Amino acid sequence: MLSCRALRKSYVTERGEVLAVAGIDLEVEAGRYAAIIGRSGSGKSSLMAMVGGLSRPSDGTVVIDGTDIWGLSDDRLAAFRNGRIGFVFQFASLLPTLRLVDNVALPAMLGKRGDVDVYGKAATLLARMGLGDHLDAYPSECSAGEQRRAAIARALINDPVLLLADEPTSDLDEQTEIEIMDELLAVNRELGTTLVLVTHNLSLAEQAEQIVHIAGGVIAS
Amino acid sequence: MRWLLLSLALQNLGRRKARSLLLIAAVALGSGVVFTGAVLMQSIDRSMAVGFTRLGADMMVVPEGALTNITASLLAVEPSELVLDADVLAKARLASLGRIAAQKIVRVEHSGIGSHHDSADLIGFEPARDFTVQPWLVEKLNRPLQQGDVILGAARDGVLGSQLLIFGKPHVVYGRLGRTGVGTHERGVFMSFATLEALGEAIGGGMGGGHGAKPAVLAPGKVSGFLAELAPGATPLQARFAILSNVKGVKVVAGDTTLSGIRQGLAALLDGILALMVLMFISTALMVSVLFSAIVTERRAELGLLKAIGARRAQVLGVMVTEAMLATGIGGILGVVLGVLVMRLFERSLVYYLENVGVPFLWVDLPRTIAFAVGAIVLACAIGVAGVLYPAWRASRRDAYDLVRGGA
Ligand SMILES: Nc1ncnc2c1ncn2[C@@H]1O[C@H](COP(=O)(O)OP(=O)(O)OP(=O)(O)O)[C@@H](O)[C@H]1O
Ligand SMILES: [Mg+2]
Numbered sequence: 001m002l003s004c005r006a007l008r009k010s011y012v013t014e015r016g017e018v019l020a021v022a023g024i025d026l027e028v029e030a031g032r033y034a035a036i037i038g039r040s041g042s043g044k045s046s047l048m049a050m051v052g053g054l055s056r057p058s059d060g061t062v063v064i065d066g067t068d069i070w071g072l073s074d075d076r077l078a079a080f081r082n083g084r085i086g087f088v089f090q091f092a093s094l095l096p097t098l099r100l101v102d103n104v105a106l107p108a109m110l111g112k113r114g115d116v117d118v119y120g121k122a123a124t125l126l127a128r129m130g131l132g133d134h135l136d137a138y139p140s141e142c143s144a145g146e147q148r149r150a151a152i153a154r155a156l157i158n159d160p161v162l163l164l165a166d167e168p169t170s171d172l173d174e175q176t177e178i179e180i181m182d183e184l185l186a187v188n189r190e191l192g193t194t195l196v197l198v199t200h201n202l203s204l205a206e207q208a209e210q211i212v213h214i215a216g217g218v219i220a221s
Numbered sequence: 222m223r224w225l226l227l228s229l230a231l232q233n234l235g236r237r238k239a240r241s242l243l244l245i246a247a248v249a250l251g252s253g254v255v256f257t258g259a260v261l262m263q264s265i266d267r268s269m270a271v272g273f274t275r276l277g278a279d280m281m282v283v284p285e286g287a288l289t290n291i292t293a294s295l296l297a298v299e300p301s302e303l304v305l306d307a308d309v310l311a312k313a314r315l316a317s318l319g320r321i322a323a324q325k326i327v328r329v330e331h332s333g334i335g336s337h338h339d340s341a342d343l344i345g346f347e348p349a350r351d352f353t354v355q356p357w358l359v360e361k362l363n364r365p366l367q368q369g370d371v372i373l374g375a376a377r378d379g380v381l382g383s384q385l386l387i388f389g390k391p392h393v394v395y396g397r398l399g400r401t402g403v404g405t406h407e408r409g410v411f412m413s414f415a416t417l418e419a420l421g422e423a424i425g426g427g428m429g430g431g432h433g434a435k436p437a438v439l440a441p442g443k444v445s446g447f448l449a450e451l452a453p454g455a456t457p458l459q460a461r462f463a464i465l466s467n468v469k470g471v472k473v474v475a476g477d478t479t480l481s482g483i484r485q486g487l488a489a490l491l492d493g494i495l496a497l498m499v500l501m502f503i504s505t506a507l508m509v510s511v512l513f514s515a516i517v518t519e520r521r522a523e524l525g526l527l528k529a530i531g532a533r534r535a536q537v538l539g540v541m542v543t544e545a546m547l548a549t550g551i552g553g554i555l556g557v558v559l560g561v562l563v564m565r566l567f568e569r570s571l572v573y574y575l576e577n578v579g580v581p582f583l584w585v586d587l588p589r590t591i592a593f594a595v596g597a598i599v600l601a602c603a604i605g606v607a608g609v610l611y612p613a614w615r616a617s618r619r620d621a622y623d624l625v626r627g628g629a
Contacts, residue, residue: 049620049622052529052622053621054528054529054620054621054622054625055620055621055622055623056620074533074534075533075534075535078528078531078532078533078534079531079533081529081530081531082530082531082532083531087529087530089529089625091625093526093529093625094526095229095523095526095527096236096523097229097232097233097235097236098229098232102225106225106530107530107531109225110530110531110532110536111531154530158531
């Protein structure tokens, strides 16, 4: 399902080159739940961005469902991200000028899925995330947790085969964290969506079928 | 989808209302100047082909001492007691002249034409030889011109066939002239020599009295001057030389020499307008592009997000271009509206000023004005698109993740 080969990512800064990911091989089978753990700065987000088609690797390949995504043209990759991958960022990531329901519907509308009831589906997803009464709210009117949950709903609108979540619960209270994790795991189990999750919470990681420990840009165990 | 991108662009504009308004105002100012400048330049340019040349004549022959208005139109000869014999040119048999049309001009007051205090120019012409009055008829009665008929210049009101009292004598409005841009022509009341001569007694003696004898030009066989065409192949210089050496006591006025002074003045004005237009255009374009590169930087995270959720590069560009076009397009429309208002507001003083320096003013026609308006708006949009395209294109090339993180 997901297969990374010799992935490397280096950033060029004024103080020289920073090697964030230094050669990672990773396999995740379809429908699995994999947790990525590691200390801050170990390269987890950099890895996720490359896997999610958001950041071009300095070297190596990412193959999802048989597609070498970084071999695709720009537009094809955009369509692939849109239709196959759901990405939940580590930080707030809603468009501030759109209501929650518009934010959630946007990827479906970009994907020309004119036939399905996009707004109905967006409303259902938001309701599942406990935001049924916040459809018309703007992001600035929502708490950080509510925004994060809306971002998860958005990641799911196009029924992705791969759901990538970068510390989706990092700044939330324990109760909300459990609720959100339950939703993600339910999606993973019920829809068979492959889930790759970055977390600092070891007890969350322990529920995973596969744990990847990253340190210094490489897999430590 | 399209409306969502559009509403995204609209809402983005609404987010920073003050900045958007400032941007719109700046673009409005720029496009307003360009639009107004273009209309004025064209109008002035049109008006510069002034004077009797507009009426179809190449030169004019008047008594030596006659004061000619700088427009050099025979119709603008200051009414004077100086007259010429009606056959003075015909007798000379000048090969360099083509058609010749004689005119008698009398400026009258308290004639009953127009409002009470208006003076009016009564202009006599010979229907058979005239080529500067009748070609401008836009409507006329369905019969030949006859004794007692008058033709009204474009600026005078009067219903065809209605009665017009001149010094108490009944006349019939036979026809109306189109706009020529020659003020005296537009305000003139035209009639045959016979009709004008028949008014002689009333003008000279009666009514308000005190004006003394009737004007010399109203005597049969006397005229105020001639409008003349060059014979094919003849040059103005040849004609002038021929006239001056064969006819005594006349002055020849040809279009170019008299108008060159004004033309130079107006050309300088046009250069000024043009320079202002170019400066406004450049500064608006610079300001817009600086502003939009800042806006794109500010929106980087959002553009990255759009990319991340699967917007194609063209769509990411589309959001920014739409936003820019909306702002500058609205600015362009406002500018045109502003320009129209300003021109309306200053129309009177501008036209008055120009006619004072001797340029009868003719506005450019409506289709062209509309074309300029559309051009100014399109130009404004183009400035917006050009200003936003490069920064947006650069941003759209970058990795979505970099953009979302807001990295430099
Ligand atoms: N755009 C960038 N430019 C320069 N260096 C970067 C950039 N992004 C990340 N890095 C560096 O790469 C390394 C890995 O960063 P990354 O964000 O992948 O870590 P992380 O494991 O996600 O950390 P955290 O748990 O704090 O989110 C860090 O040392 C970071 O400083
Ligand atoms: Mg991270």
